[in-house]
Amino acid sequence: MEVEMKIRGLMMDPVTNMPIVILKDVNGNAILPIWVGPYEANAIALEIERVSTPRPMTHDLIKSLLLGLNTGMKKVVVSELKDDTFYAVIWLERGGEIISVDSRPSDALALALRLDCPIYVEESVLKSSKMASSVSEKVNNEELRRWLEGLNDEDLGRYKM
Numbered sequence: 001m002e003v004e005m006k007i008r009g010l011m012m013d014p015v016t017n018m019p020i021v022i023l024k025d026v027n028g029n030a031i032l033p034i035w036v037g038p039y040e041a042n043a044i045a046l047e048i049e050r051v052s053t054p055r056p057m058t059h060d061l062i063k064s065l066l067l068g069l070n071t072g073m074k075k076v077v078v079s080e081l082k083d084d085t086f087y088a089v090i091w092l093e094r095g096g097e098i099i100s101v102d103s104r105p106s107d108a109l110a111l112a113l114r115l116d117c118p119i120y121v122e123e124s125v126l127k128s129s130k131m132a133s134s135v136s137e138k139v140n141n142e143e144l145r146r147w148l149e150g151l152n153d154e155d156l157g158r159y160k161m
Contacts, residue, residue: 002077002120003030007109010045021109023078023121030126034078034086040106047113059110066115070094076108078121081128 005023008031013020019041023032036044043059045051056064066073071094080087088108092099103111112119 001123003028003123003126005030005032005078005119005121007044007048007113007119010041010048021106023119032078032121032126032129034105034109036106040104040110043110044106044113047110059107059114062111063114066092071099073111073115073117074098075118075120076103076112078105078108078119078125080122081125086125 004026006026008022008024010019010021012018013035016035018035019038020033020035021041021044023034024030043057046053046057047059053060071092074091074093077089077091078086079089086105088103088105090101090103090108090111092101109119111117
């Protein structure tokens with residue numbers, strides 16, 4: 001089953017100094033942090049903050065290609081978590097045909113923002129993410145979990161480009 005999520009913010013992990021995209025369940029309290037690379041975080045931050053660039057960035061180019069080819073983006077799904085790596089699928093529709101495309105979650109999220117399409121996470125990913133954090137690095141993950149739960153709206157979206 002898929003759980004609809006929204007991007008709640010983008011921030012830096014205080015331990016690893018890596019960017020984290022925070023996804024939140026639209027109908028509940030589930031939160032899923034996904035660590036991403038700095039370039040991917042920048043692509044997401046540019047769209048969150050509605051910053052236009054003088055030349056198209058990669059995700060803007062993909063958006064233009066999809067629109068030019070009369071292809072709609074139906075949804076993105078964070079579909080799997082294997083060996084601490086998240087996987088995503090982008091669902092496209094063209095001429096009545098549904099096309100699934102394997103993707104990194106960061107790219108799928110950057111495109112979802114640009115094309116205003118829904119974001120989902122498989123329930124199994126939410127469950128295995130919780131299980132993984134309780135099994136490995138219990139102290140660090142417990143501290144991070146408490147830190148994430150204590151965030152308020154002013155804390156989210158403070159990612160510096």
